[in-house]
Amino acid sequence: MYYNIKTSDELTHVQQILINSSKIAYDTETTGLKWYRSKVFLHSFSNGEDNFVIRVANFNKSVLENFLRSILEDKNKLIIGQNIKFDRHHLRHTHGIEILGQICDTMLMSHLMDENTTTSLKPRCKAVLGIAMDEKEAVDGWLKENIGANKEKWDFSLVPEHIMDPYAGNDPWLCIKLYDHYLPSIEKHFRQLYETDMKVFDILYKMEKNGLPVDLPYLKSFQAILEERIEKNKKENIFFNFGAEFDVDSPMEVAEVLYKKMKFPVPKLTDKGVNSTDDEALGQIDHPVPKGIQQHRSMSKLLTTYVISLQEQAVNGLVHPDYSLTRTRTGRLSCSDPNAQNLAKNDELRRAFTVDPGEEMWFWDQSQIEMVGFAMYSKDSKMINAIKTGVDLHAMTAAEVLNKPVDQITKEERAMGKGTNFAMIYGVGKAKLARYLSEYVGRKIEDTEAAGFKGKYLNAFPMVYAFQRQVMSVIQMYREPWGHFVKNKFGRVRRIESQKAYTGVNHLIQGWAADMMKAAMVKIEEKFHPKWVQNIHDAIRLDLPVNTTVEIARDIGKLLTDFPEVELPIKYTMERSQTNWAEVKEVR
DNA sequence: GGATCCCGTTACGTC
């Protein structure tokens, strides 16, 4: 049951009820998903019994905002949300209000309790509470019927009240029910992880709010340059040498041109058995046309995915990425709109990422954190010694596998060592290893060579082999309460189907590394309250005042790497720039 | 019949 609150008297009454409720759920309905381009048009609350829908349009601005403050700024109140980072952004952007109460989030709870299915509120409530709410269907139905009429400037606020409000009224009620359901299990199994994740959630909120400064005039000029290069490449390298024009962006047409018309032998097939035209296949053909297509691909990736999209997403010279704590199975962060974690390593692109005047961008990264985790989990003495004495791990791997002294390892051999180390962490088979090594070494490596390398590797590092076997067998054993699963040292659980037990090693290492970074970020926030700008898995960017000393930066680096319980040294590297990302210089 | 939407596939950027 919900109440649509329309008068000041009703609002006052609701205010009394909510002020007296120590635990409430809060939700917003907005005109869009991007907070920096949308407004809240509806607030909804629930105390678990009564649900209140409050439309922004029905109230005087200051009356409404006073009401919101009286509830959401109450530091003693527990405020529960479903992905409340979203509501916090919208609340701030629309009303300039911050939630000051203690925050809990059911999406984070859902993810800890089950990382393999959707964390979306209604499906989750249906699955674990058996409560099915179909009010959303009416909203969808109405949208479907009416969206055709004026799809240009569409938003949720146009859905009629009698359809939208029952749906909006349900959400906070469901949220509080799910919270009550999950809380005992979270307390029992994931208390520490949940606490850390909530703190990281708050840091991410700040990071997104701060945004990344981008140089729009530069991007615009870079776009023009790229477009020119792409045209020129198509004309002079691809079409000229082929003798006709075609759609270079179409894998189908590329295959037609290369394998039917130009009659090159097919180097490889895709997973579905189609003649492949990916970079590896093109690399096998020595001719200007495939070379031109390779160039075209990397240039248009840069242009569309980064250069154009960044300009479209920027507001006042800032892009505001959306980080998620619940979209990976391992506990890593993910990021979208834009994905600030996979911005191409390309100086011309990274020049576009600037820093505000008076500040300097600083990057720290945890060196080889996954290798440290690998050594720690496998307890391999050679690896542990190498990490303790600072020996080059990848060269050492090559030396061990090839049975020769480290100082005689060539560049290519080291690359193979590095590739193999990563492959072991990833848990790949020989076919994938071969492809992977080829990329690293820069020449074609056959499956047999890769398999041989892997075999020698496992002989040289028997503990790694034992570790793999142990993880597999732990997963194979069906156990309570999670079925087939592994758990990392932070207690993060990955439920894995027994047939896919090989992914267990990867989960332990990758998830452990992710939890290490989260723990470090929390420590850094608590000690320094810095301006958070970016996270790239094992690296962070903070923008600090230009007069910040190297000593302070080193203190931050220490927090990023100082984990006595790991019993292995973790190192960090530090970079900074007062201009842009392409200009960062290592600080020693 | 033609425009539009959806979804699987292919490809490629990061750690």
Add this chain to the structure above:
DNA sequence: GACGTAACGGGATCCA
């Protein structure tokens, strides 16, 4: 291994 984004292309759907 873990992701997110873009583009294509075939099939389904909508609309006139």
